Amino acid sequence: MLEFKNVFKSFHNEEETIDVLKNISFRMETGEFVAIIGPSGSGKSTLLGVAAGLDKPDTGIVSLDGIDLTKQNESKLADIRADQIGFIFQNFQLLPGLNAIENIGIPLYLKSSLTEKEILKKAESILESVSMSHRATHFPKQLSGGEEQRIAIARSFVNDPKIIFADEPTANLDYKNSKTILDLLLYRNKKQGTTLVVVTHDPDVAKLADRVLEMKDGEIISDSKNGLKKSKNQSPSNTKKSISTTSKTTTKQKQVVKPTKKVSR
Numbered sequence: 001m002l003e004f005k006n007v008f009k010s011f012h013n014e015e016e017t018i019d020v021l022k023n024i025s026f027r028m029e030t031g032e033f034v035a036i037i038g039p040s041g042s043g044k045s046t047l048l049g050v051a052a053g054l055d056k057p058d059t060g061i062v063s064l065d066g067i068d069l070t071k072q073n074e075s076k077l078a079d080i081r082a083d084q085i086g087f088i089f090q091n092f093q094l095l096p097g098l099n100a101i102e103n104i105g106i107p108l109y110l111k112s113s114l115t116e117k118e119i120l121k122k123a124e125s126i127l128e129s130v131s132m133s134h135r136a137t138h139f140p141k142q143l144s145g146g147e148e149q150r151i152a153i154a155r156s157f158v159n160d161p162k163i164i165f166a167d168e169p170t171a172n173l174d175y176k177n178s179k180t181i182l183d184l185l186l187y188r189n190k191k192q193g194t195t196l197v198v199v200t201h202d203p204d205v206a207k208l209a210d211r212v213l214e215m216k217d218g219e220i221i222s223d224s225k226n227g228l229k230k231s232k233n234q235s236p237s238n239t240k241k242s243i244s245t246t247s248k249t250t251t252k253q254k255q256v257v258k259p260t261k262k263v264s265r
């Protein structure tokens, strides 16, 4: 349902051109949970932005359910994002002038069919699912990092997307907050069939995925699924890392955990 074909992207400044995505091709099926790992600067966030239609590649095809995102204008892309995509940014990107409940409602405000009342009702129920009802009217600067993260996650759920892209959703969180966030994402993936693409540095998060794509210097250097691995330019150290990432995935680890209603502070 999500397919990259020969995708290239570079950033240019006055002195140099940085090739960030170099001939990326892969296909992801509906309902898959895919982790993207790799060193800082390897192109993970760029790939996620391109996959969600937030950014355009220089060349190549990015197809979501058969629609090539690279061929759509901004207005059509905004519609696709509002209807089908949830995105959790690496640095949250909450709007500072809006309180928690209003931030969660943003994707719904972009959908003109809903009334203000309907939007607030939906946002409130999602707020409760991330145990944040007690902070509904707080502004981002009045929230802790973990609380901001939970609001960002709630915002990505509010339009019931069929695919969620999460960029380091558990970075900078303590164990308890990480677990809450992961449980919520896993619940969406396993119970509601939402496709999940998670960029992570955390091996514990990658272990939970059905499949792990490893990036290095703008390329996918390995693709591991259920212990089977396809690799490109594979070095022995990468092989070891990649195999261990998936081979340790047990049925127990993949069990669905319902989102907790407990408030974590």
Ligand SMILES: Nc1ncnc2c1ncn2[C@@H]1O[C@H](COP(=O)(O)OP(=O)(O)OP(=O)(O)O)[C@@H](O)[C@H]1O
Pocket: 011, 012, 018, 020, 038, 039, 040, 041, 042, 043, 044, 045, 046, 047, 090
């Ligand atoms: N808008 C931009 N202009 C210029 N260079 C950019 C831009 N965005 C990203 N880059 C460069 O592209 C490369 C890949 O960046 P990207 O954010 O995709 O990496 P990443 O794998 O997500 O890293 P991290 O793990 O640190 O988040 C980096 O070298 C970065 O400096």
Ligand SMILES: [Mg+2]
Pocket: 044, 045, 046, 090, 167
């Ligand atoms: Mg990044």
